[in-house]
Structure formats: C-alpha cells, structure tokens
Amino acid sequence: MRRPQRRAVAKQSRAKDGDEIRLLEAWIDAGKPLPGTKPPPPSEESSAANARVRARDVVAKAAAGDYSDYGASTRFDELPLSQKTKDALRKAGYKEMSEIQRAALPHALCGHDVLGAAKTGSGKTLAFVIPVIEKLYREKWSQEDGVGCIILSPTNDLAGQIWEVVRKVGKHHNFSGGAIVKRTGIEQEKERINSLNILVCTPGRLVQHFDETPNFDCSNLQILVLDEADQILDKNFKSQVDIILSQIPKARQTLLFSATQTKSVKDLARVSLKNPEYISVHEQASTATPDNLEQCAMIVPLEQKLNMLWSFIKRHLKSKILVFLSSVKQVKFVYEIFKKLRPGIPLKCMHGRMKYEVQQAIVAEFSESTSVLFSTDIFARGLDIGNVDWVVQVDCPESVALYIHRVGRTARYNKKGKSLIFLCPQEERMLEKLKATESKIPINVRNQKWNNWSRYLRM
Numbered sequence: 001m002r003r004p005q006r007r008a009v010a011k012q013s014r015a016k017d018g019d020e021i022r023l024l025e026a027w028i029d030a031g032k033p034l035p036g037t038k039p040p041p042p043s044e045e046s047s048a049a050n051a052r053v054r055a056r057d058v059v060a061k062a063a064a065g066d067y068s069d070y071g072a073s074t075r076f077d078e079l080p081l082s083q084k085t086k087d088a089l090r091k092a093g094y095k096e097m098s099e100i101q102r103a104a105l106p107h108a109l110c111g112h113d114v115l116g117a118a119k120t121g122s123g124k125t126l127a128f129v130i131p132v133i134e135k136l137y138r139e140k141w142s143q144e145d146g147v148g149c150i151i152l153s154p155t156n157d158l159a160g161q162i163w164e165v166v167r168k169v170g171k172h173h174n175f176s177g178g179a180i181v182k183r184t185g186i187e188q189e190k191e192r193i194n195s196l197n198i199l200v201c202t203p204g205r206l207v208q209h210f211d212e213t214p215n216f217d218c219s220n221l222q223i224l225v226l227d228e229a230d231q232i233l234d235k236n237f238k239s240q241v242d243i244i245l246s247q248i249p250k251a252r253q254t255l256l257f258s259a260t261q262t263k264s265v266k267d268l269a270r271v272s273l274k275n276p277e278y279i280s281v282h283e284q285a286s287t288a289t290p291d292n293l294e295q296c297a298m299i300v301p302l303e304q305k306l307n308m309l310w311s312f313i314k315r316h317l318k319s320k321i322l323v324f325l326s327s328v329k330q331v332k333f334v335y336e337i338f339k340k341l342r343p344g345i346p347l348k349c350m351h352g353r354m355k356y357e358v359q360q361a362i363v364a365e366f367s368e369s370t371s372v373l374f375s376t377d378i379f380a381r382g383l384d385i386g387n388v389d390w391v392v393q394v395d396c397p398e399s400v401a402l403y404i405h406r407v408g409r410t411a412r413y414n415k416k417g418k419s420l421i422f423l424c425p426q427e428e429r430m431l432e433k434l435k436a437t438e439s440k441i442p443i444n445v446r447n448q449k450w451n452n453w454s455r456y457l458r459m
C-alpha cells in the first residue's frame with residue numbers, strides 16, 4: 001500500500017500533468033500548421049545566441065494563452081512538447097532540429113498522418129518517436145490501457161535501435177514498452193505483451209503474437225509507425241502486414257518514414273492514410289545521398305573482386321570499414337579466409353543466422369573500434385553506427401534503393417564518409433542505373449584496367 005505522503009505527491013504530479021496537457025492541447029490546436037505547409041527557411045533570429053531566450057518567450061506566452069505558430073520553430077524547446085520530453089531531449093544533446101524534424105514534427109504533433117522522406121542519417125527516427133511519446137502522454141496513457149503504439153521495422157536490430165531512442169526520449173515518462181525481438185523468447189513475451197504501451201518489432205514477430213497469444217489486444221491502438229516504410233510495404237512483408245492491418249483500428253494516426261519512400265497509391269491505400277502530409281525535404285536536392293558522402297565505383301573482373309577487397313583493407317588499416325556481401329555463405333567465406341590471412345585489423349562478421357545477442361555484441365564492438373565488418377543486407381537499412389569511414393559493396397545491390405541505404409551507413413548526420421562499389425563488366429547495367437539523372441547519385445567511376453588498380457585503392 002502507498003504511504004499517504006507518496007500518494008499526495010503522486011496526486012500533485014498528476015494534477016501538474018493535467019494542467020500541462022490542457023496547455024499543450026490548446027497550443028497545438030491554436031498554432032497548428034495548415035495542411036500542405038512547409039516551415040519557412042530558418043531566419044537570422046534563429047541564431048544560437050538568442051534561440052534560448054526566444055524558446056523561453058514562446059513557452060511563457062503559451063502559458064499566458066498567447067500561442068505561437070510552432071510550424072516555424074527551429075529548436076525542440078520551441079515546440080509544444082511536454083517538459084519531460086524536452087528535458088530528455090536536452091540531456092541527450094538534441095537542441096536544433098534537422099530539416100525533416102522541422103518539417104514533420106509540427107504536422108505529426110497535431111495528429112496528421114505523415115509520409116516522410118529524407119536522406120539516410122538525417123534524423124527521421126526522432127521525427128516519429130517524439131510524436132508517439134507526446135500523443136500517449138496527452139492521452140494520459142497508462143499500463144492498463146495496453147498497446148497504444150506499434151512501430152514496425154524490417155529487422156530485429158533496427159527494432160532494438162529504435163527502442164533505445166524511445167527509451168532515451170521517454171525516460172521521464174511512465175510508459176511501458178519494448179523491442180519485441182527474438183531475444184526474450186515468445187513465451188515470456190506472451191505474458192507481458194498486453195501490458196506494454198509501445199511495441200517496436202518486425203511484422204513477423206507481431207503476427208506471431210496475433211496468432212499465438214491469447215487475448216492479444218491492439219483495439220485501442222493510437223499510432224502506427226512504419227520505419228523503412230517502402231520495405232515494410234513491399235511484397236516480402238505483404239501477407240504479414242495485411243494481417244496486422246486487419247487487427248488494428250482504422251481510426252488511428254499513421255506515420256511512414258524512409259529515405260526511399262514509396263509513392264505508390266496502392267501502398268498508401270493499404271495503410272488507409274487520411275489526408276497525409278507528404279513531406280520530402282530533400283526532393284529538390286541535387287543528390288539522393290548525403291552531401292558529405294564521396295562515392296566511387298570500380299569496374300573489375302568478377303574473379304578479382306576479393307583480391308581488390310584484400311588490397312583495399314590492407315591500405316586502410318586505420319579505418320572503420322563496413323563491407324556488404326549478398327549472402328550469408330559469402331559473408332562466412334570471406335570472413336574465414338581473410339581471418340586466416342591476418343590483415344592487421346580486427347575482422348568481424350554479421351548475418352541473419354546469428355543469435356540476436358551475438359548480433360548486438362558485434363554491433364557494439366564495431367561501434368567502439370576500428371575494424372572491418374563483413375555483413376549481409378541485414379545491416380543495410382536504418383542502423384546508426386557512429387564514424388563508419390568506408391562502406392564497400394563487393395556484391396552488386398539489387399536496386400538503386402538498396403545502394404542508397406547501404407552507402408547511407410556512413411556520412412550520417414553531418415559527418416563525412418566514403419563509399420566504394422566493385423562492379424564486374426556484367427554488372428555495368430547497375431552502374432548505368434546509378435548514373436542515370438533521375439537517380440541523383442554523384443558517383444565517380446574508375447574505369448581503368450583492373451591490373452592497374454593498386455594506386456587507385458589508395459583513395
């Protein structure tokens with residue numbers, strides 16, 4: 001039983017939350033952006049020197065009933081967000097919003113469905129995590145209310161990473177939740193899934209719960225998020241996504257994000273978007289890949305690709321290198337032979353047949369150290385590892401979109417990065433696609449004779 005003093009504190013805190021929620025709702029309603037509007041370019045006023053003063057003014061004015069149009073905000077603390085979320089963002093070092101966050105957050109906060117597109121590494125995760133937390137907070141969501149939000153991700157690792165962002169931003173709130181990934185075991189998950197408010201998972205795992213967990217109930221769902229939406233809506237996940245959509249209410253907010261967003265009317269009809277805001281902040285940009293990314297392609301005979309890779313690694317022993325290969329077999333093979341040859345830099349490998357805990361340990365080690373990681377495309381989308389110097393593609397990606405996601409593991413959020421792709425003459429068709437004007441990929445091609453390559457590998 002709670003002591004009377006603790007009960008009084010809890011009551012006081014609930015009353016404070018209630019006051020803040022009323023203020024936020026009035027502010028969100030009064031200052032909401034009109035449908036179809038974009039934020040104006042940041043003005044001189046938004047310089048760091050007076051930004052904090054301006055943010056304080058905005059909040060003080062809102063408290064006095066004078067609500068600003070938050071659609072023009074440049075900082076998180078100028079938005080109508082709960083103090084708990086603002087404190088968590090500040091502590092995590094997030095102050096200025098990125099372009100996609102500036103454009104998407106005002107619309108998402110006031111309940112619009114959003115179809116968001118922005119380059120890899122540009123901060124899309126916060127653009128959907130913040131609205132999720134704020135919506136549940138304003139709805140006074142508690143453990144008894146059950147599942148209020150589902151965030152779908154194509155892989156377990158990405159689900160785990162998104163959950164860490166939810167935890168970081170929601171750390172002062174009282175929501176329950178988790179990444180529903182293979183780690184815990186389905187039986188343990190079944191016992192607690194109905195008491196979780198925010199689920200982050202792959203479509204497959206969620207369907208397993210719909211099939212096997214007695215009384216699994218999502219009828220109260222408020223928000224559905226699809227990260228890497230174009231992949232979640234493609235044919236590989238089709239049957240699972242159809243089951244999920246048939247089990248959740250249509251009256252909900254839906255947020256779709258990707259660096260290579262779908263515009264297919266069919267896809268959008270499937271998720272029943274209501275007057276969605278199509279927010280593509282880099283649509284007019286001259287490149288589809290990050291500005292700080294240097295990209296290079298080399299044409300080499302198939303049988304020379306591994307020699308080239310070996311020479312490349314030997315010349316970059318002080319770099320963090322992510323190497324993409326197309327199958328588990330290839331990853332294991334290259335990892336094993338290169339390990340025997342001892343290149344002088346730690347080697348690691350990662351693929352979907354590993355246990356989730358092992359994958360997590362490898363990601364953590366790779367984040368910390370200078371090393372080479374051989375990986376399948378399990379790593380291609382979404383994963384945010386700091387300071388990857390090079391992405392090397394030994395096997396040709398099957399689409400331009402996959403190329404964009406693979407190279408997007410470097411040059412993230414204003415950092416610099418480089419990428420190299422080895423293509424054999426039979427794969428030059430992909431090179432044409434990458435070089436096509438509409439792909440907007442500034443790639444340099446080294447087309448010299450392959451046996452003259454060594455000086456080029458000193459890039």
Ligand SMILES: Nc1ncnc2c1ncn2[C@@H]1O[C@H](COP(=O)(O)OP(=O)(O)OP(=O)(O)O)[C@@H](O)[C@H]1O
Pocket residue numbers: 093094095096097098101118119120121122123124125126258259381382383384408412413
């Ligand atoms: N406003 C911000 N200020 C500073 N850093 C930020 C901000 N927003 C995001 N970041 C950082 O930028 C990095 C990339 O963000 P995120 O993973 O959300 O990118 P993304 O757009 O989802 O990329 P991808 O398309 O590859 O999934 C992360 O390390 C994140 O912490």
